Amino acid sequence: MQPGKRGGDPVRLLFEWGFTMSVSSQLFPDLNDRIGDFEALEFRQPNSLFLNDGHGRFRDATSDAGLAGTLAPHRGCGIADFNADGRLDLVVVSLGSAAELWQNDSSPSSRWLIVRLIGTKSNRDGIGARVLVGSQVRTMTTAMGYASSSHAGLHFGLGSQAGPVRVEVQWPSGVKQTLENIEVNRVLDVVEPK
Numbered sequence: 367m368q369p370g371k372r373g374g375d376p377v378r379l380l381f382e383w384g385f386t387m388s389v390s391s392q393l394f395p396d397l398n399d400r401i402g403d404f405e406a407l408e409f410r411q412p413n414s415l416f417l418n419d420g421h422g423r424f425r426d427a428t429s430d431a432g433l434a435g436t437l438a439p440h441r442g443c444g445i446a447d448f449n450a451d452g453r454l455d456l457v458v459v460s461l462g463s464a465a466e467l468w469q470n471d472s473s474p475s476s477r478w479l480i481v482r483l484i485g486t487k488s489n490r491d492g493i494g495a496r497v498l499v500g501s502q503v504r505t506m507t508t509a510m511g512y513a514s515s516s517h518a519g520l521h522f523g524l525g526s527q528a529g530p531v532r533v534e535v536q537w538p539s540g541v542k543q544t545l546e547n548i549e550v551n552r553v554l555d556v557v558e559p560k
């Protein structure tokens with residue numbers, strides 16, 4: 367993923383929204399005197415970006431992506447393919463200001479598959495299921511780092527593999543499901559057998 371330079375291409379601030387917080391001054395009578403302590407500027411930090419090199423290590427790509435030197439009170443993020451091009455994008459929360467949508471403009475040549483689970487015997491979202499595509503395995507979860515949650519299916523980056531691929535799902539109920547000859551570059555909905 368290459369979010370790119372903030373404030374210029376390829377990062378694009380596509381939409382924004384705000385949030386408010388309401389606190390009773392009766393419960394916290396001295397809050398107004400200390401409101402400056404909650405200024406978002408106090409929490410600004412640089413962002414970091416690391417790329418998986420495919421050999422069990424990560425490479426610091428912060429400078430290459432144009433993120434070095436950018437200070438912001440970013441806390442929490444959601445990950446999903448918002449524009450349905452197979453590349454995962456980010457929504458990043460920025461304290462005291464609008465959230466940001468970072469569009470992934472990395473090379474579109476690599477193949478991919480997104481697996482969305484629909485449980486029947488297991489829970490509806492298939493939380494806890496293990497999905498295998500080729501040699502890769504993912505566990506279905508919505509947990510996504512600090513103060514964050516994402517529910518957008520399981521994304522598999524397949525590199526130059528043209529497919530089709532074999533998909534195995536091990537559901538929390540104990541059911542094992544295998545799908546053969548699955549075409550790639552698509553979203554695959556998998557319903558647990560009843």
Ligand SMILES: [Ca+2]
Pocket residue numbers: 446447448449450451452453454455470
């Ligand atoms: Ca995308």
